[in-house]
Amino acid sequence: MTVSITLVGCGNMGRAMLGGWIEQNVKPNDILVVDPSVDNLEIAGKSGCRTLTSPLLIEEGYQSDVIVFAVKPQVMTDVIPAYQALIDKGALVISIAAGTRISVFEESFGEDAAIIRTMPNTPAAIRRGMLVSVGNSKVTDHHRKICDILMNAIGTTAWVEEEGLMDAVTGLSGSGPAYVFHMIEAMIAAGVSAGLPEDLARTLAKTTVSGAAELAISSAEPVDVLRKNVTSPNGTTAAGLAVLMGGNALTDLMTRTVAAATERSRELG
Numbered sequence: 001m002t003v004s005i006t007l008v009g010c011g012n013m014g015r016a017m018l019g020g021w022i023e024q025n026v027k028p029n030d031i032l033v034v035d036p037s038v039d040n041l042e043i044a045g046k047s048g049c050r051t052l053t054s055p056l057l058i059e060e061g062y063q064s065d066v067i068v069f070a071v072k073p074q075v076m077t078d079v080i081p082a083y084q085a086l087i088d089k090g091a092l093v094i095s096i097a098a099g100t101r102i103s104v105f106e107e108s109f110g111e112d113a114a115i116i117r118t119m120p121n122t123p124a125a126i127r128r129g130m131l132v133s134v135g136n137s138k139v140t141d142h143h144r145k146i147c148d149i150l151m152n153a154i155g156t157t158a159w160v161e162e163e164g165l166m167d168a169v170t171g172l173s174g175s176g177p178a179y180v181f182h183m184i185e186a187m188i189a190a191g192v193s194a195g196l197p198e199d200l201a202r203t204l205a206k207t208t209v210s211g212a213a214e215l216a217i218s219s220a221e222p223v224d225v226l227r228k229n230v231t232s233p234n235g236t237t238a239a240g241l242a243v244l245m246g247g248n249a250l251t252d253l254m255t256r257t258v259a260a261a262t263e264r265s266r267e268l269g
């Protein structure tokens, strides 16, 4: 199935999705990218996509199967009305904005519009994203298929039936890459403080996180067993984990971290 896409917003996330779609054989000339910034459009243009700085420049006869809104939640209500004509021609709406509820799109586009809210994350840029979607009652199996084509091209996909879960999804997998990047930063700093040269500490930290994550995904063992496999009785790991797990330190910190991001997603709605 070929899918024509209008991508609105070509920032960090828009570019990450675009790269994945093109790598996965969505034809660049089936993609129109709209973004007011010429610099943001340059990469899309070089990939062979059509680019426009404003929806006012979209020609009258234009239609696309899907419009993906990838602008900041704070500007979403100002941005979407300009795309009414595409919705009237039957385009499916996919929004990746944190917090912004499906009802915001229904209020603008009408209750007959098919709206999907998806939460991706930045590893989509290397086709290793986590993408969770929820649709309104107008979303058909055909729409789900279109969404799956786009999202499977850039990562692992899941659907939820309750929109209320999307705030916690955002707090865990949407924001999650930043938590892991910060953990890598902390491991590098800790390695340097333990006496390693910074370049070596960086390589060790990144490779360890990447290898452990791959093992967690590919192994049949649950992650707590994988952790125990590293931990020799009275050995070095036990000494390290006594700090990280003592008083439930990391679990408490992570619980508060995800709760804060989840709450912010609710506020953005």
Ligand SMILES: NC(=O)C1=CN([C@@H]2O[C@H](COP(=O)(O)OP(=O)(O)OC[C@H]3O[C@@H](n4cnc5c(N)ncnc54)[C@H](OP(=O)(O)O)[C@@H]3O)[C@@H](O)[C@H]2O)C=CC1
Binding pocket: 008, 009, 010, 011, 012, 013, 014, 034, 035, 036, 037, 040, 070, 071, 072, 073, 075, 079, 096, 097, 098, 119, 120, 121, 122, 174, 175
């Ligand atoms: N970054 C992430 O990890 C994730 C982000 N999201 C969501 O994705 C969305 C985009 O985030 P992100 O890519 O990080 O943000 P960016 O700021 O990088 O991208 C937003 C893009 O939209 C452009 N833009 C602004 N106004 C318009 C307009 N009227 N029409 C078209 N484009 C416009 C911006 O241009 P300019 O730069 O000139 O303002 C920018 O290029 C947000 O809603 C966010 O919640 C979801 C999951 C993960």
Ligand SMILES: O=C(O)[C@@H]1CCC=N1
Binding pocket: 098, 170, 174, 175
């Ligand atoms: O920080 C944000 O609001 C966006 C949504 C999830 C990741 N980045």
